[in-house]
Amino acid sequence: MAITEENPGYKWVGTRPIRPDGLDKVTGKAQFGADLTLPGMLFGKVVRSPHAHARILSIDTSAAESMLGVKAVITGSDFPDLVANGAHPMAIDVSHNAIARDKVLYEGHVVAAVAATTRELAEAAAKAVEVSYEVLPHVLTVDEAMADNAPLLHEGMITKGVDPAPDQPSNIASRIVHERGDLEQGFGEAEVVVEREFTTKPVHQGYIEPHAAVADANSDGRANIWCSSQGHFQMRADTASVLGVSQGTLKVTAAEIGGGFGGKTVIYLEPIAVRLSQRAGRPVKLVMDRDEVFRATGPTSGTRIKVKMGVSNDGKLTAAEVWMAFEAGAYAGSPVGAAGMTVIAAYDIPHFLVEGYDVVCNKPRVAAYRAPGAPMAAFAVESVLDELARSIGMDPIDLRLANAAVEGTQASYGPKFPRIGFVETLEAIKEHPNYTAELGPNQGRGVAAGFWFNAGMNSSATVHINENGTATVVTGSPDIGGSRQSMALMAAEELGIPYESIKPVVADTETVGFTDVTGGSRVTLATGAAVVDACRIVIEDLRARAAKTWDVEVDQVEWVDGQAQHVDGSQPPLSLDALAAKSGRTGGPISANASLNARGVGAAFSTQVCDVEVDPETGVTRVVRYLTAQDAGRAISPDYVEGQMQGGVVQGIGWGLNEEYVHDQNGNMENPSFLDYRMPVASDLPMIECCIVEVPNPAHPYGVRGVGEVGIVPPMAALGNAIKDATGVRLTDLPMTPIKVLEALNEQSD
Amino acid sequence: MAQVHFSAGLREFTGGVSQVQVEASNVRRLVAALDDMFPGIGERLSEGSSVAIDGEILTDAEFESVPDQAEVHFLDILQGG
């Protein structure tokens, strides 16, 4: 670890105990989304569009309904018309994405659903639903969607952010722009200017657990939902909106979640399962198969990005011009906004223009994927930085150091940065032996960096002190990668009791206060702050109870090492156990809630270096060494901070080398399986070495910044830069498959 | 007086002005004052933006106080993964 401030004597924060939910997960007991079975439960199956773009002419459900054992069949007409109700445009999109009304906008779009007594029967009934379509011309990429006279997905889509507003609809939902200074002057001051164009394909979050939901609706209009999600409050809100009911009628319980990476922040199955359950009067389970996960959930955007940057001879960036277009899929809302804000934010550049377009096309509606928007943007800019460093003969880390944002730098998206740790991550890499390790034949080394905001948002926590002095810590944040451990570590630190005495729990929507999704790298920061607040309220209460017991003023009582101590030592200390055992006599049970809209979000930076070996015969790129340095602020739970860093890197390696959505001309996905959509496996990879940098976030009680996302930002450029170093060729189109590498090599030798 | 900066995207409401000085004790009052100056910008700001006050990014910060001399930026709300 590279640490700027020593651990100030924490007993639990920063240690590596066994995670509280671990035992259930190594013994097969943990209940994930698809693991719940209720008495009388039916199996549901969704009917999906085979077309990328079509008008629904009619849906005939009679054959399916008449099958023995089929208990419910529903279509879009079973849901309220949010357009007629004047709902917010985003709510309409969520509803229409959950189940199509008059048009289907992508292959896999839901058009109907059935529930039956067995899985097999449900599948047969789904096949018996007859839908007739009028197939419409489709657009699959930003190029097609932005072309003149392109077929339109939404007839009323007028581009936002253009002044004056266009008078004709298009597939461009919005335009964003950031600019500062004078581009002409900036490029004029440059010694070298490099301009490149990059393309990336949609990639899927690739969580191993498919979406799953069980709904049990009662005849009084109430319903219980169990689902795998990154935020059950969000599921409740969106499901209620699609169903047209009050949120209070739905109770959502978060199952253990088998990965999400942003893709489980959105609803798919939940409203359908509830409606089927209402119609059938029985619980209904809906589970996607992998093919459905690929065709109808996730992915993140395919993009086209142009970058032009200038540098002076001494390595100062003088200007940057960026143009990008992001596929949003079927409805507005690609992460181009975040891409525009992050693309050059890590660097202090006096003159720039960043322009971005959110473009709809006939693919699934994109969902958030780890640092949404930033990885593609960084692929482009960090590749160009590598070219610039090469042209002026400067070490790539030194080039980044010469321009790195530091505290007080005016970020390209507006405000000045508070204390950040970018420089520290660059230095950590530069000083690491990997950076100077000898390279073998056909090997090359690439460096890249990344920035991500992290998020704050709303969280709630409750801390109960049990009668024996142990504590239950209740939050509303689904634990996707070990957050129960970090909650328990912070609570142990605050209360001064052993980590093992704390039981962290993720509660349902009726048992804990509102909590935003597990996303934006925010849980340890925001939910952690709520836990810390609740613990501090408990400690105040404990001090007051000790003061009452001793008949002294409360300011005579301190809370130290899990016990109340009199400041002058005149009383024998009162332990938490002792206070808890007698709580009835001092005012009743000891418990506290805290809810907050988190502040003090700390930006995250990661710098990575990778070594690859490129086989000149086959074009295969093998990663031989990988090192990532990331500023965690403070690593509450270092095991799981490393886990986030390593997981992010490997998703990035997949994105860089293998993964892509492949569509045929009809807009049908050609590779909707793990066989053909190839994610990295153990034998593709070396160990992923981690260097946790700790530049504490001054605004958080433990210095936390958030670690979940930024790790996926640099890998694609790091790989591209390493391939360039190994072979001399620059790849600008992801993924950098063997065929593309070979083609580039052949072109080079021509 | 707080110094309010407009991103390029917001300048369509300000007729190209990139910064103004505004006297307001909290964010809600600041947005109201801006809307008086640049009609329409208030709705845009309260609909979908975060605010950064002296570098700290906040969402739903209507009642956040705005210190004298503060540097204020409005940003698009971000989605995390």
Place this chain on the structure above:
Amino acid sequence: MARTHITTVINGDEVDFLAEDSTSLLNALRDEVGLTGAKEGCGTGDCGACSILLDERVTCSCLVFAPEANGANILTVEGLADAGELHPLQQCFLEGAALQCGICTPGFLIAAKALLDKNPDPTETEIRYALAGNLCRCTGYDKIVRAVQEAAMQMREQ
């Protein structure tokens, strides 16, 4: 539809169940027997989340029809611990933080057990190839490989 009567030994116990001929062993284990430790990540043999030992061989239970398991001896993740005492692999996965979301963990434990049963002292490369049929999207495999190395060492020392 006709259902077949299937007799097996699962995790040391004799277990009988009924299943349709087209039902996968995975679905039969999960729906009929109530053992939900094995997971369906793909249903096509590409992720390993459904891994079990079928007569001591690592098998994707999503690719086996339930009736094919008649007479077989099956080990699932639920049978890995011995009377509450964790298998060294389970212990090392816990101590080495070799799981994040944990959906892939049952499959990895089974595949790793099969490896160590045959090869008590595998190299890192052998471990990586033995686990190449199991997908994990969370960990990047680093801590999984290290946990298997550690378990192998502990088992050799025992």
